[in-house]
Amino acid sequence: MMDITMLQTIDHELLRTFVAIVDHGGFTRAAEAVNRTQSAVSMQIKRLEEDVIQRPLFEREGRTMRLTSEGNTLLSYARRILDLHGEALNVLRTPDMVGRVRIGVPDDYVMRFLPGILKSFSQTWPLVDVEVHCAPSSELLSRQKGNLDLSIVTREVGHEIGEILRQDETVWVVADSHSPYRQTPLPLALFEDPCFCRRHACNALARAGRQYRVAYSSPSLATLQAVVSAGLAVSAWMRSLVTPGMRILGEEDGFPTLPDASIVLLRTPGAHSPAIDGLASHIIEGFKN
Template sequence: MLQTIDHELLRTFVAIVDHGGFTRAAQAVNRTQSAVSMQIKRLEEDVIQRQLFERQGRQMLLTSEGATLLGYARRILDLHGEALTMLRQPDMVGKVKLGVPDDYVMRFLPGILKSFSHTWPLVDVEVQCAPSSELINRHKGQLDLSIVTREVGHEIGEILLQDETVWVAAESHATQRQSPLPLALFEEPCFCRRHACNALTRAGLSYRVAYSSPSLATLQAVVGAGLAVSAWMKSLVTPGMRILDETDGFPALPDASIVLLRSPEATSPVIEGLAQHIIEGFRL
Protein backbone atom coordinates (compact mmCIF):
# COMPACT_ATOMS: atom_id res chain seq x y z
CA MET A 1 0.00 0.00 0.00
CA LEU A 2 1.13 3.53 -0.76
CA GLN A 3 2.10 5.59 2.26
CA THR A 4 -0.15 8.56 2.96
CA ILE A 5 0.88 12.04 4.10
CA ASP A 6 -0.74 13.46 7.21
CA HIS A 7 -2.29 16.76 6.15
CA GLU A 8 -1.16 18.32 9.46
CA LEU A 9 2.46 17.70 8.44
CA LEU A 10 1.73 19.43 5.14
CA ARG A 11 0.04 22.31 6.93
CA THR A 12 3.12 22.86 9.08
CA PHE A 13 5.42 22.57 6.05
CA VAL A 14 3.45 25.25 4.15
CA ALA A 15 3.36 27.47 7.26
CA ILE A 16 7.16 27.41 7.47
CA VAL A 17 7.43 28.51 3.85
CA ASP A 18 4.75 31.21 4.14
CA HIS A 19 6.03 32.64 7.45
CA GLY A 20 9.73 32.41 6.65
CA GLY A 21 10.85 30.13 9.43
CA PHE A 22 10.07 27.69 12.21
CA THR A 23 9.40 30.25 14.96
CA ARG A 24 6.62 32.16 13.19
CA ALA A 25 5.24 28.95 11.71
CA ALA A 26 4.93 27.49 15.21
CA GLN A 27 2.79 30.47 16.22
CA ALA A 28 0.66 30.13 13.09
CA VAL A 29 -0.14 26.42 13.65
CA ASN A 30 -0.39 26.84 17.44
CA ARG A 31 2.45 24.48 18.29
CA THR A 32 5.82 24.80 20.01
CA GLN A 33 8.91 25.32 17.89
CA SER A 34 10.26 21.93 18.96
CA ALA A 35 6.99 20.27 17.88
CA VAL A 36 7.24 21.94 14.47
CA SER A 37 10.84 20.77 14.11
CA MET A 38 9.79 17.20 14.97
CA GLN A 39 6.99 17.34 12.38
CA ILE A 40 9.37 18.40 9.62
CA LYS A 41 11.91 15.77 10.70
CA ARG A 42 9.17 13.13 10.48
CA LEU A 43 8.06 14.44 7.08
CA GLU A 44 11.62 14.39 5.73
CA GLU A 45 12.85 11.12 7.21
CA ASP A 46 9.80 8.88 7.49
CA VAL A 47 7.49 10.04 4.71
CA ILE A 48 9.24 11.88 1.86
CA GLN A 49 12.75 10.54 2.60
CA ARG A 50 14.21 13.68 1.08
CA GLN A 51 15.61 16.91 2.55
CA LEU A 52 13.05 19.69 2.17
CA PHE A 53 14.93 22.68 3.62
CA GLU A 54 18.54 23.85 3.66
CA ARG A 55 19.85 26.62 5.88
CA GLN A 56 21.73 29.59 4.43
CA GLY A 57 22.70 31.88 7.25
CA ARG A 58 19.48 32.68 9.08
CA GLN A 59 17.30 31.71 6.15
CA MET A 60 15.59 28.39 5.55
CA LEU A 61 15.44 27.77 1.80
CA LEU A 62 13.55 25.06 -0.02
CA THR A 63 15.47 22.33 -1.77
CA SER A 64 14.30 21.29 -5.24
CA GLU A 65 12.36 18.42 -3.60
CA GLY A 66 10.83 20.88 -1.16
CA ALA A 67 9.72 23.17 -3.97
CA THR A 68 8.08 20.22 -5.72
CA LEU A 69 6.27 19.16 -2.57
CA LEU A 70 5.06 22.72 -1.91
CA GLY A 71 2.87 22.78 -5.01
CA TYR A 72 1.26 19.45 -4.15
CA ALA A 73 0.86 20.43 -0.49
CA ARG A 74 -1.07 23.59 -1.34
CA ARG A 75 -3.39 21.67 -3.68
CA ILE A 76 -4.01 18.91 -1.13
CA LEU A 77 -4.81 21.40 1.64
CA ASP A 78 -7.07 23.42 -0.67
CA LEU A 79 -9.04 20.28 -1.66
CA HIS A 80 -9.23 19.18 1.96
CA GLY A 81 -10.71 22.53 2.97
CA GLU A 82 -13.08 22.59 0.01
CA ALA A 83 -14.41 19.11 0.82
CA LEU A 84 -15.05 19.99 4.46
CA THR A 85 -16.75 23.24 3.50
CA MET A 86 -19.06 21.52 1.04
CA LEU A 87 -19.96 18.57 3.23
CA ARG A 88 -20.60 20.69 6.31
CA GLN A 89 -23.14 22.83 4.44
CA PRO A 90 -26.27 20.71 3.88
CA ASP A 91 -27.72 23.31 1.53
CA MET A 92 -24.90 22.58 -0.92
CA VAL A 93 -25.86 18.94 -1.47
CA GLY A 94 -29.04 17.30 -2.70
CA LYS A 95 -30.94 16.38 -5.85
CA VAL A 96 -33.03 18.33 -8.36
CA LYS A 97 -35.55 16.85 -10.81
CA LEU A 98 -35.66 18.86 -14.03
CA GLY A 99 -38.13 18.33 -16.86
CA VAL A 100 -37.28 19.59 -20.33
CA PRO A 101 -38.39 18.83 -23.91
CA ASP A 102 -35.62 17.41 -26.04
CA ASP A 103 -36.00 20.57 -28.18
CA TYR A 104 -33.78 22.45 -25.74
CA VAL A 105 -31.43 19.69 -24.59
CA MET A 106 -28.66 20.24 -27.14
CA ARG A 107 -29.18 23.97 -27.63
CA PHE A 108 -29.39 25.21 -24.04
CA LEU A 109 -28.88 22.43 -21.48
CA PRO A 110 -25.11 21.72 -21.82
CA GLY A 111 -24.09 25.25 -20.88
CA ILE A 112 -26.64 25.47 -18.07
CA LEU A 113 -25.60 22.18 -16.45
CA LYS A 114 -21.89 22.93 -16.83
CA SER A 115 -22.28 26.30 -15.12
CA PHE A 116 -24.47 24.80 -12.38
CA SER A 117 -22.00 21.97 -11.66
CA HIS A 118 -19.20 24.46 -11.05
CA THR A 119 -21.23 26.24 -8.37
CA TRP A 120 -23.00 23.16 -6.93
CA PRO A 121 -20.59 20.26 -7.56
CA LEU A 122 -22.24 17.86 -5.08
CA VAL A 123 -25.81 18.25 -6.35
CA ASP A 124 -27.33 15.48 -8.49
CA VAL A 125 -29.55 16.57 -11.39
CA GLU A 126 -32.15 14.13 -12.75
CA VAL A 127 -33.26 15.23 -16.23
CA GLN A 128 -36.55 13.93 -17.61
CA CYS A 129 -37.18 14.58 -21.32
CA ALA A 130 -40.78 14.75 -22.53
CA PRO A 131 -43.03 17.03 -24.61
CA SER A 132 -44.20 20.23 -22.92
CA SER A 133 -47.78 18.96 -22.53
CA GLU A 134 -46.56 15.94 -20.56
CA LEU A 135 -44.18 17.98 -18.41
CA ILE A 136 -46.97 20.36 -17.41
CA ASN A 137 -49.05 17.38 -16.26
CA ARG A 138 -46.09 15.87 -14.39
CA HIS A 139 -44.98 19.13 -12.86
CA LYS A 140 -46.74 19.04 -9.50
CA GLY A 141 -45.24 16.43 -7.23
CA GLN A 142 -42.95 14.77 -9.80
CA LEU A 143 -40.62 17.55 -10.95
CA ASP A 144 -38.95 20.44 -9.14
CA LEU A 145 -38.41 22.55 -12.26
CA SER A 146 -39.71 22.30 -15.82
CA ILE A 147 -38.81 24.15 -19.01
CA VAL A 148 -41.79 24.15 -21.37
CA THR A 149 -43.06 25.88 -24.50
CA ARG A 150 -46.26 27.96 -24.34
CA GLU A 151 -48.27 30.12 -26.69
CA VAL A 152 -47.70 33.84 -26.32
CA GLY A 153 -50.43 35.21 -24.07
CA HIS A 154 -50.94 31.83 -22.38
CA GLU A 155 -47.73 31.69 -20.36
CA ILE A 156 -47.59 30.19 -16.88
CA GLY A 157 -44.45 30.50 -14.79
CA GLU A 158 -41.47 32.70 -15.64
CA ILE A 159 -40.76 33.64 -19.26
CA LEU A 160 -37.23 32.67 -20.25
CA LEU A 161 -37.39 33.56 -23.94
CA GLN A 162 -39.90 34.70 -26.56
CA ASP A 163 -38.96 33.57 -30.03
CA GLU A 164 -40.23 33.51 -33.59
CA THR A 165 -41.76 30.32 -34.95
CA VAL A 166 -40.36 29.79 -38.46
CA TRP A 167 -40.67 27.42 -41.37
CA VAL A 168 -37.51 25.44 -42.04
CA ALA A 169 -36.24 23.35 -44.95
CA ALA A 170 -32.92 21.87 -46.02
CA GLU A 171 -30.68 24.35 -47.85
CA SER A 172 -29.61 21.71 -50.37
CA HIS A 173 -33.14 20.60 -51.35
CA ALA A 174 -36.25 22.22 -52.82
CA THR A 175 -38.74 20.31 -50.69
CA GLN A 176 -40.82 23.47 -50.20
CA ARG A 177 -41.82 23.35 -53.91
CA GLN A 178 -43.57 19.99 -53.66
CA SER A 179 -47.36 19.76 -53.72
CA PRO A 180 -48.88 18.64 -51.53
CA LEU A 181 -46.24 19.98 -49.18
CA PRO A 182 -44.72 17.20 -47.01
CA LEU A 183 -44.55 18.26 -43.37
CA ALA A 184 -42.58 16.92 -40.40
CA LEU A 185 -44.29 18.12 -37.22
CA PHE A 186 -44.36 17.48 -33.51
CA GLU A 187 -46.99 15.02 -32.29
CA GLU A 188 -50.33 16.20 -30.99
CA PRO A 189 -51.09 18.01 -28.80
CA CYS A 190 -48.73 20.71 -30.02
CA PHE A 191 -49.82 24.29 -30.62
CA CYS A 192 -46.93 24.77 -33.08
CA ARG A 193 -48.32 21.91 -35.19
CA ARG A 194 -51.82 23.37 -34.96
CA HIS A 195 -50.66 26.86 -35.99
CA ALA A 196 -48.66 25.47 -38.92
CA CYS A 197 -51.56 23.46 -40.32
CA ASN A 198 -54.07 26.27 -39.80
CA ALA A 199 -51.77 28.81 -41.47
CA LEU A 200 -51.32 26.62 -44.55
CA THR A 201 -55.07 25.99 -44.77
CA ARG A 202 -55.85 29.71 -44.59
CA ALA A 203 -53.23 30.37 -47.27
CA GLY A 204 -54.84 27.77 -49.53
CA LEU A 205 -51.72 25.59 -49.66
CA SER A 206 -52.07 21.84 -49.97
CA TYR A 207 -50.07 19.77 -47.44
CA ARG A 208 -49.78 16.37 -45.79
CA VAL A 209 -48.20 15.47 -42.42
CA ALA A 210 -45.67 12.96 -43.73
CA TYR A 211 -43.69 12.63 -40.49
CA SER A 212 -44.72 13.06 -36.87
CA SER A 213 -42.51 12.77 -33.78
CA PRO A 214 -42.13 14.12 -30.21
CA SER A 215 -38.39 14.52 -30.87
CA LEU A 216 -36.79 17.61 -32.38
CA ALA A 217 -33.74 15.53 -33.31
CA THR A 218 -35.96 13.28 -35.43
CA LEU A 219 -37.61 16.23 -37.17
CA GLN A 220 -34.21 17.81 -37.81
CA ALA A 221 -32.97 14.57 -39.41
CA VAL A 222 -36.03 14.36 -41.65
CA VAL A 223 -35.82 18.01 -42.71
CA GLY A 224 -32.05 17.79 -43.19
CA ALA A 225 -32.50 14.87 -45.56
CA GLY A 226 -34.84 16.96 -47.71
CA LEU A 227 -37.86 14.80 -46.94
CA ALA A 228 -40.13 17.45 -45.46
CA VAL A 229 -40.60 21.03 -44.28
CA SER A 230 -41.16 21.78 -40.60
CA ALA A 231 -41.86 24.63 -38.18
CA TRP A 232 -40.09 25.34 -34.88
CA MET A 233 -38.52 28.20 -32.98
CA LYS A 234 -35.87 30.28 -34.72
CA SER A 235 -33.32 29.73 -31.91
CA LEU A 236 -33.38 25.99 -32.69
CA VAL A 237 -32.53 26.31 -36.39
CA THR A 238 -29.23 24.57 -37.14
CA PRO A 239 -26.63 25.06 -39.91
CA GLY A 240 -27.64 23.52 -43.22
CA MET A 241 -31.26 24.64 -42.85
CA ARG A 242 -33.02 27.47 -44.55
CA ILE A 243 -35.76 29.65 -43.05
CA LEU A 244 -38.77 30.06 -45.34
CA ASP A 245 -40.90 33.21 -45.21
CA GLU A 246 -43.54 35.12 -47.15
CA THR A 247 -41.18 35.61 -50.10
CA ASP A 248 -41.16 31.80 -50.45
CA GLY A 249 -44.96 31.70 -50.24
CA PHE A 250 -45.14 30.62 -46.61
CA PRO A 251 -47.48 32.40 -44.16
CA ALA A 252 -46.18 33.96 -40.95
CA LEU A 253 -46.54 31.95 -37.73
CA PRO A 254 -47.25 33.15 -34.17
CA ASP A 255 -44.34 33.56 -31.77
CA ALA A 256 -43.81 31.13 -28.90
CA SER A 257 -42.57 31.47 -25.32
CA ILE A 258 -40.19 29.25 -23.35
CA VAL A 259 -41.12 29.36 -19.67
CA LEU A 260 -39.74 27.99 -16.40
CA LEU A 261 -42.14 26.29 -14.02
CA ARG A 262 -41.34 25.86 -10.32
CA SER A 263 -43.16 23.26 -8.25
CA PRO A 264 -44.77 25.04 -5.27
CA GLU A 265 -43.91 22.04 -3.05
CA ALA A 266 -40.22 22.07 -3.99
CA THR A 267 -38.36 24.92 -2.32
CA SER A 268 -34.70 24.76 -1.40
CA PRO A 269 -31.49 26.71 -2.10
CA VAL A 270 -30.39 23.90 -4.44
CA ILE A 271 -33.55 24.13 -6.58
CA GLU A 272 -33.41 27.91 -6.62
CA GLY A 273 -29.74 27.71 -7.58
CA LEU A 274 -30.52 25.62 -10.66
CA ALA A 275 -33.44 27.93 -11.51
CA GLN A 276 -31.11 30.93 -11.56
CA HIS A 277 -28.61 29.11 -13.79
CA ILE A 278 -31.45 28.24 -16.19
CA ILE A 279 -32.57 31.87 -16.32
CA GLU A 280 -29.00 33.03 -17.03
CA GLY A 281 -28.54 30.26 -19.61
CA PHE A 282 -31.46 31.48 -21.70
CA ARG A 283 -30.17 35.07 -21.66
CA LEU A 284 -26.97 34.12 -23.51
Protein backbone atom coordinates in the same frame (compact mmCIF):
# COMPACT_ATOMS: atom_id res chain seq x y z
CA MET B 1 -1.52 -2.51 9.40
CA MET B 2 0.25 0.76 8.62
CA ASP B 3 0.57 3.15 11.56
CA ILE B 4 -1.00 6.34 10.24
CA THR B 5 0.78 8.35 12.93
CA MET B 6 4.04 7.60 11.07
CA LEU B 7 2.82 9.01 7.73
CA GLN B 8 4.14 12.42 6.75
CA THR B 9 1.45 14.89 5.76
CA ILE B 10 1.48 17.85 3.38
CA ASP B 11 0.10 21.14 4.65
CA HIS B 12 -2.69 22.09 2.26
CA GLU B 13 -1.54 25.73 2.42
CA LEU B 14 1.76 24.65 0.84
CA LEU B 15 -0.19 22.92 -1.90
CA ARG B 16 -2.38 25.98 -2.39
CA THR B 17 0.69 28.16 -2.87
CA PHE B 18 2.28 25.62 -5.22
CA VAL B 19 -0.85 25.50 -7.42
CA ALA B 20 -1.10 29.32 -7.38
CA ILE B 21 2.47 29.60 -8.74
CA VAL B 22 1.60 27.26 -11.60
CA ASP B 23 -1.73 28.93 -12.38
CA HIS B 24 -0.40 32.50 -12.17
CA GLY B 25 2.90 31.86 -13.89
CA GLY B 26 5.30 32.92 -11.17
CA PHE B 27 6.00 33.74 -7.55
CA THR B 28 5.04 37.43 -7.70
CA ARG B 29 1.50 36.95 -8.97
CA ALA B 30 1.04 33.86 -6.82
CA ALA B 31 1.95 35.90 -3.75
CA GLU B 32 -0.85 38.34 -4.57
CA ALA B 33 -3.30 35.47 -5.15
CA VAL B 34 -2.62 33.79 -1.79
CA ASN B 35 -2.24 37.13 0.04
CA ARG B 36 1.35 36.56 1.13
CA THR B 37 4.67 38.27 0.49
CA GLN B 38 6.90 36.96 -2.27
CA SER B 39 9.53 35.94 0.28
CA ALA B 40 6.91 33.97 2.23
CA VAL B 41 5.87 32.17 -0.95
CA SER B 42 9.51 31.34 -1.72
CA MET B 43 9.97 29.94 1.80
CA GLN B 44 6.85 27.80 1.43
CA ILE B 45 8.08 26.27 -1.81
CA LYS B 46 11.56 25.72 -0.31
CA ARG B 47 9.94 23.89 2.61
CA LEU B 48 7.78 21.83 0.23
CA GLU B 49 10.77 20.88 -1.93
CA GLU B 50 13.34 20.23 0.80
CA ASP B 51 11.40 18.99 3.81
CA VAL B 52 8.33 17.28 2.35
CA ILE B 53 8.81 16.13 -1.24
CA GLN B 54 12.62 16.12 -1.09
CA ARG B 55 12.73 16.74 -4.83
CA PRO B 56 12.90 19.96 -6.88
CA LEU B 57 9.49 20.99 -8.20
CA PHE B 58 10.58 23.75 -10.58
CA GLU B 59 13.36 24.14 -13.13
CA ARG B 60 14.58 27.64 -13.82
CA GLU B 61 16.06 28.63 -17.17
CA GLY B 62 16.84 32.35 -17.03
CA ARG B 63 13.52 34.06 -16.37
CA THR B 64 11.54 31.01 -17.44
CA MET B 65 10.31 28.56 -14.83
CA ARG B 66 8.75 25.20 -15.57
CA LEU B 67 7.69 22.15 -13.61
CA THR B 68 9.93 19.16 -13.17
CA SER B 69 8.46 15.68 -13.67
CA GLU B 70 7.94 15.49 -9.89
CA GLY B 71 6.26 18.90 -10.02
CA ASN B 72 3.85 17.72 -12.71
CA THR B 73 3.01 14.65 -10.65
CA LEU B 74 2.42 16.70 -7.51
CA LEU B 75 0.26 19.23 -9.41
CA SER B 76 -2.32 16.59 -10.30
CA TYR B 77 -2.54 15.36 -6.71
CA ALA B 78 -2.52 18.88 -5.30
CA ARG B 79 -5.54 19.94 -7.35
CA ARG B 80 -7.46 16.85 -6.25
CA ILE B 81 -6.54 17.33 -2.59
CA LEU B 82 -7.57 21.00 -2.62
CA ASP B 83 -10.83 20.18 -4.42
CA LEU B 84 -11.67 17.53 -1.82
CA HIS B 85 -10.71 19.89 0.99
CA GLY B 86 -13.07 22.57 -0.33
CA GLU B 87 -15.81 20.04 -0.99
CA ALA B 88 -15.62 18.69 2.56
CA LEU B 89 -15.81 22.17 4.05
CA ASN B 90 -18.80 23.05 1.86
CA VAL B 91 -20.69 19.94 2.92
CA LEU B 92 -19.95 20.33 6.62
CA ARG B 93 -20.50 24.07 6.80
CA THR B 94 -23.41 24.29 4.36
CA PRO B 95 -25.51 21.12 4.45
CA ASP B 96 -28.02 22.73 2.06
CA MET B 97 -25.38 22.44 -0.65
CA VAL B 98 -26.24 18.76 -1.07
CA GLY B 99 -29.49 17.24 -2.27
CA ARG B 100 -31.41 16.51 -5.45
CA VAL B 101 -33.35 18.56 -7.99
CA ARG B 102 -35.80 17.08 -10.51
CA ILE B 103 -36.24 19.05 -13.70
CA GLY B 104 -38.48 18.41 -16.69
CA VAL B 105 -37.48 19.76 -20.11
CA PRO B 106 -38.62 19.08 -23.68
CA ASP B 107 -36.17 17.40 -25.99
CA ASP B 108 -36.12 20.67 -27.97
CA TYR B 109 -33.96 22.50 -25.43
CA VAL B 110 -31.67 19.71 -24.21
CA MET B 111 -28.80 20.21 -26.64
CA ARG B 112 -29.26 23.94 -27.19
CA PHE B 113 -29.51 25.21 -23.61
CA LEU B 114 -29.05 22.44 -21.04
CA PRO B 115 -25.29 21.73 -21.34
CA GLY B 116 -24.28 25.26 -20.38
CA ILE B 117 -26.89 25.46 -17.62
CA LEU B 118 -25.88 22.16 -16.01
CA LYS B 119 -22.18 22.96 -16.28
CA SER B 120 -22.50 26.31 -14.53
CA PHE B 121 -24.82 24.81 -11.89
CA SER B 122 -22.40 21.95 -11.13
CA GLN B 123 -19.59 24.43 -10.55
CA THR B 124 -21.63 26.16 -7.85
CA TRP B 125 -23.45 23.10 -6.49
CA PRO B 126 -21.05 20.19 -7.13
CA LEU B 127 -22.78 17.76 -4.74
CA VAL B 128 -26.37 18.29 -5.85
CA ASP B 129 -27.82 15.47 -7.97
CA VAL B 130 -29.91 16.57 -10.95
CA GLU B 131 -32.58 14.32 -12.44
CA VAL B 132 -33.48 15.38 -15.98
CA HIS B 133 -36.79 14.13 -17.35
CA CYS B 134 -37.31 14.72 -21.08
CA ALA B 135 -40.91 14.97 -22.24
CA PRO B 136 -43.12 17.22 -24.40
CA SER B 137 -44.43 20.41 -22.81
CA SER B 138 -47.99 19.05 -22.60
CA GLU B 139 -46.80 16.04 -20.59
CA LEU B 140 -44.60 18.14 -18.32
CA LEU B 141 -47.54 20.40 -17.51
CA SER B 142 -49.56 17.40 -16.34
CA ARG B 143 -46.64 16.11 -14.23
CA GLN B 144 -46.04 19.40 -12.46
CA LYS B 145 -47.90 18.37 -9.31
CA GLY B 146 -45.32 16.47 -7.34
CA ASN B 147 -42.73 14.46 -9.23
CA LEU B 148 -40.87 17.44 -10.67
CA ASP B 149 -39.41 20.48 -8.95
CA LEU B 150 -38.90 22.63 -12.06
CA SER B 151 -40.13 22.41 -15.63
CA ILE B 152 -39.20 24.28 -18.79
CA VAL B 153 -42.14 24.35 -21.19
CA THR B 154 -43.24 26.10 -24.37
CA ARG B 155 -46.38 28.22 -24.29
CA GLU B 156 -48.25 30.42 -26.72
CA VAL B 157 -47.65 34.13 -26.31
CA GLY B 158 -50.43 35.53 -24.13
CA HIS B 159 -51.04 32.18 -22.44
CA GLU B 160 -47.92 32.01 -20.30
CA ILE B 161 -47.84 30.66 -16.77
CA GLY B 162 -44.72 30.76 -14.65
CA GLU B 163 -41.65 32.85 -15.41
CA ILE B 164 -40.93 33.81 -19.02
CA LEU B 165 -37.38 32.81 -19.95
CA ARG B 166 -37.49 34.14 -23.52
CA GLN B 167 -39.82 34.74 -26.44
CA ASP B 168 -38.83 33.42 -29.83
CA GLU B 169 -40.05 33.35 -33.41
CA THR B 170 -41.56 30.18 -34.81
CA VAL B 171 -40.08 29.68 -38.26
CA TRP B 172 -40.26 27.32 -41.22
CA VAL B 173 -37.01 25.42 -41.79
CA VAL B 174 -35.59 23.40 -44.66
CA ALA B 175 -32.20 21.90 -45.52
CA ASP B 176 -29.93 24.30 -47.41
CA SER B 177 -29.27 21.95 -50.26
CA HIS B 178 -32.79 20.53 -50.74
CA SER B 179 -36.12 21.91 -51.90
CA PRO B 180 -38.99 19.78 -50.57
CA TYR B 181 -40.87 23.05 -50.08
CA ARG B 182 -41.55 23.07 -53.83
CA GLN B 183 -43.46 19.79 -53.67
CA THR B 184 -47.24 19.44 -53.74
CA PRO B 185 -48.57 18.36 -51.36
CA LEU B 186 -45.94 19.88 -49.08
CA PRO B 187 -44.23 17.19 -46.92
CA LEU B 188 -44.04 18.25 -43.28
CA ALA B 189 -42.08 16.92 -40.30
CA LEU B 190 -43.83 18.10 -37.13
CA PHE B 191 -43.97 17.45 -33.42
CA GLU B 192 -46.65 15.04 -32.24
CA ASP B 193 -49.99 16.34 -31.03
CA PRO B 194 -50.74 18.16 -28.84
CA CYS B 195 -48.32 20.82 -30.02
CA PHE B 196 -49.26 24.39 -30.78
CA CYS B 197 -46.39 24.71 -33.31
CA ARG B 198 -47.95 21.85 -35.25
CA ARG B 199 -51.44 23.35 -34.95
CA HIS B 200 -50.33 26.81 -36.06
CA ALA B 201 -48.30 25.41 -38.97
CA CYS B 202 -51.20 23.33 -40.29
CA ASN B 203 -53.74 26.13 -39.78
CA ALA B 204 -51.50 28.69 -41.51
CA LEU B 205 -51.04 26.46 -44.55
CA ALA B 206 -54.76 25.72 -44.70
CA ARG B 207 -55.60 29.43 -44.61
CA ALA B 208 -53.07 30.03 -47.39
CA GLY B 209 -54.67 27.29 -49.50
CA ARG B 210 -51.44 25.27 -49.54
CA GLN B 211 -51.81 21.49 -49.78
CA TYR B 212 -49.70 19.58 -47.26
CA ARG B 213 -49.28 16.21 -45.59
CA VAL B 214 -47.65 15.41 -42.24
CA ALA B 215 -45.14 12.93 -43.60
CA TYR B 216 -43.13 12.62 -40.37
CA SER B 217 -44.26 13.02 -36.78
CA SER B 218 -42.15 12.72 -33.62
CA PRO B 219 -41.84 14.10 -30.08
CA SER B 220 -38.08 14.45 -30.65
CA LEU B 221 -36.45 17.53 -32.12
CA ALA B 222 -33.39 15.44 -33.02
CA THR B 223 -35.59 13.20 -35.18
CA LEU B 224 -37.20 16.16 -36.94
CA GLN B 225 -33.79 17.72 -37.51
CA ALA B 226 -32.56 14.48 -39.07
CA VAL B 227 -35.56 14.35 -41.42
CA VAL B 228 -35.14 17.99 -42.44
CA SER B 229 -31.37 17.63 -42.89
CA ALA B 230 -31.98 14.68 -45.21
CA GLY B 231 -34.12 16.93 -47.42
CA LEU B 232 -37.26 14.90 -46.82
CA ALA B 233 -39.57 17.56 -45.41
CA VAL B 234 -40.13 21.09 -44.12
CA SER B 235 -40.62 21.70 -40.41
CA ALA B 236 -41.52 24.49 -38.01
CA TRP B 237 -39.77 25.23 -34.73
CA MET B 238 -38.22 28.13 -32.85
CA ARG B 239 -35.55 30.25 -34.48
CA SER B 240 -33.08 29.63 -31.62
CA LEU B 241 -33.16 25.91 -32.46
CA VAL B 242 -32.22 26.30 -36.13
CA THR B 243 -28.86 24.62 -36.77
CA PRO B 244 -26.17 25.15 -39.43
CA GLY B 245 -27.07 23.56 -42.76
CA MET B 246 -30.67 24.75 -42.56
CA ARG B 247 -32.34 27.89 -43.81
CA ILE B 248 -35.48 29.70 -42.83
CA LEU B 249 -38.35 29.94 -45.31
CA GLY B 250 -40.32 33.18 -45.42
CA GLU B 251 -43.18 34.82 -47.23
CA GLU B 252 -40.98 35.25 -50.30
CA ASP B 253 -40.89 31.43 -50.46
CA GLY B 254 -44.65 31.19 -50.12
CA PHE B 255 -44.75 30.43 -46.38
CA PRO B 256 -47.01 32.39 -44.02
CA THR B 257 -45.69 33.98 -40.85
CA LEU B 258 -46.18 31.89 -37.70
CA PRO B 259 -46.97 33.16 -34.17
CA ASP B 260 -44.15 33.64 -31.69
CA ALA B 261 -43.72 31.28 -28.74
CA SER B 262 -42.69 31.72 -25.12
CA ILE B 263 -40.34 29.49 -23.13
CA VAL B 264 -41.33 29.55 -19.47
CA LEU B 265 -40.03 28.14 -16.21
CA LEU B 266 -42.53 26.47 -13.89
CA ARG B 267 -41.90 25.82 -10.21
CA THR B 268 -43.93 23.16 -8.44
CA PRO B 269 -45.83 24.66 -5.48
CA GLY B 270 -44.17 23.61 -2.25
CA ALA B 271 -40.94 22.54 -3.91
CA HIS B 272 -38.46 24.89 -2.28
CA SER B 273 -34.85 24.43 -1.29
CA PRO B 274 -31.61 26.37 -1.84
CA ALA B 275 -30.62 23.84 -4.52
CA ILE B 276 -33.91 24.19 -6.41
CA ASP B 277 -33.72 27.97 -6.24
CA GLY B 278 -30.08 27.78 -7.34
CA LEU B 279 -30.88 25.70 -10.42
CA ALA B 280 -33.77 28.02 -11.27
CA SER B 281 -31.37 30.97 -11.21
CA HIS B 282 -28.95 29.16 -13.51
CA ILE B 283 -31.79 28.31 -15.91
CA ILE B 284 -32.92 31.94 -16.05
CA GLU B 285 -29.36 33.06 -16.76
CA GLY B 286 -28.77 30.27 -19.29
CA PHE B 287 -31.74 31.24 -21.45
CA LYS B 288 -30.44 34.80 -21.80
CA ASN B 289 -27.67 33.52 -24.08
